[in-house]
Amino acid sequence: MMQFKSIEEYHSRIKRILITEQEIRERISLAAERIDSLYDGIPILIVGILSGSFIFLSDLCRAVKVPCEIGFMRAQSYYDGIDSSGNVKITLDLDQDIKGHHVVIVEDIIDTGRTLSKLADILRQREPLSLDIITLLDKPERRAVDFKADLSLFTIPDVFVVGYGLDCAQQYRNLPYIAEFAPE
Ligand code: IMP
Ligand code: MG
DSSP states (O other): OOOOSSHHHHHHTEEEEEEOHHHHHHHHHHHHHHHHHHHTTOOEEEEEEETTTHHHHHHHHHHOOSOEEEEEEEEEEEOOSSSTTOEEEEEEOOSSOOTTOEEEEEEEEESSSHHHHHHHHHHHTTOOSEEEEEEEEEOGGGOOSOOOOSEEEEEOOSOOEEBTTBOBTTBSTTOSSEEEEOOO
16 A cells, blocks of 8 residues: 555646546547447447456446446456566456457556457457457557557557556546656
8 A cells, every 4th residue: 555644745646637537538429439330239248457447437338329238357467578478367257258249348558468468369269249449548659569459549658647547556546537647
């Protein structure tokens, strides 16, 4: 648990707002329109990758009009420096069998790409009807494996960000905007 002496100290680590609430809202409604036109009334299963995606998912799923189920997964990646794609362990799995479903994965950020590329492989083996990957943020400069989302709402530079679901040591997830985080 990070310790702070005061609320001022807590907020002093927020360097600058990178993406405002308004900008996030606008891109989410565009993303929802894309989902609605892509699936055109066909039911989808939205899969949120915990924990970082929980706020993005809750706003996105309320903006789409197609019928949807919602499920969650949690994954941990271990990178041993030998296998460049690392190892991904599912620590919380879906309740639903995704076979026969149109699946939309919702992620907070793609950084090296390791977690999501492995997770997408695992989910494809379960034979969904389709798999669409949507990420709120993308840091392409940091990519270590060849991986691209089907839709990325914002491309950001190689800076550490917090807010709108994203954390630093579990803190700052509840900021309503996305901010660059200042190291100590
Ligand atoms: P990767 O794409 O496998 O490297 O891992 C992506 C995961 O790393 C994300 O789901 C986040 O949990 C975390 N992450 C990467 N960059 C940031 C950041 O700037 N802020 C907060 N979490 C981050
Ligand atoms: Mg994450």
